Amino acid sequence: MKNIHSYWAYLVLVILIFTVANAIISLAQKKKFTDKDLRLGLFTLIVSHIQLLIGLAWYFMSPWYKALKADASAVMKESTARLLAVEHPTVMILAIVLITIGWSKHKKKTTDTDKFKTFxxxxxxxxxxxxxxxxxxNWF
Ligand code: HEM
Structure with a gap:
């Protein structure tokens, strides 16, 4: 599970960087919002949600969760343990919530510029x- 999470992260980063760069460039060049842009946003949403599920599954079987349950204050005092047991999971969930909000907000926008802006x-x-x-x- 840890390995899948580790490899899937490459896909998340590549597709997310691509979608953000595409939105910024398309905004600057005042491009039309096409099916390709919609699929890019949707693919990013799906890939990041799959990473969320893999991450959650790994988290609850990882030593980091066990350590947090056993002695939360010791985990909070140690920066690596705190990153893996608390900061990484919390911030990643927040990031995926933002992607989800962005996806649903873009659907309500009526102009191409607003759609790209939302992404x-x-x-x-x-x-x-x-x-x-x-x-x-840890990753490299
Ligand atoms: C966009 C979402 C996410 C990305 C890009 C991501 C990326 C990564 C990467 C690159 C690592 C290092 C892997 C390695 O050591 O080889 C990692 C580790 C980890 N991730 Fe995530 N992650 C995401 C979401 C989550 C979520 C939502 C959770 C749990 C709720 C989670 C739990 C963990 C844990 C526990 C580790 C530690 C692995 C270990 O060393 O035991 N991740 N993550």
């Missing part, structure tokens, strides 16, 4: 949150 803001913020709390040293 740029919500998916962009999610990307920043994700980048801020990936355990980089």
């Amino acid at each position: 740029a803001v919500f998916y962009g913020l999610a990307l920043l949150l994700i980048l801020s709390r990936i355990p980089w040293s």
Whole structure:
């Protein structure tokens, strides 16, 4: 489960970066919002939700959850344990909530510019949150 979570993360990052860059470039060039843009946003939503499920499944069987249950204050005092047991899961869930809000908000927008703007803001913020709390040293 940990390995799947680790490999799936590449897919999440690549597709999310691509969707955010596409939204910003399309906004700047005043492009039309096409089926391709819709599918990109939807694919990012699906890929990140799958990562959420894999992450949750791994979390509850991981040593980090057990450590948190056994001695929460010791976990909070140690930065690596705190990152893996608390910060990473919480911030990633928040990021996926932002992606979900962005997806549903974009559907209500009526102009191409507003649709791209919604993706740029919500998916962009999610990307920043994700980048801020990936355990980089464990990953590479
Ligand atoms: C967009 C969402 C997410 C991304 C991109 C992501 C990415 C990653 C990456 C790159 C690692 C390091 C993997 C490694 O050590 O090889 C990791 C570890 C971990 N993730 Fe996530 N994650 C996400 C969501 C979640 C969620 C929602 C949870 C739990 C609720 C979670 C729980 C964990 C745990 C417990 C680890 C520690 C693995 C270990 O060293 O035992 N992740 N994640």
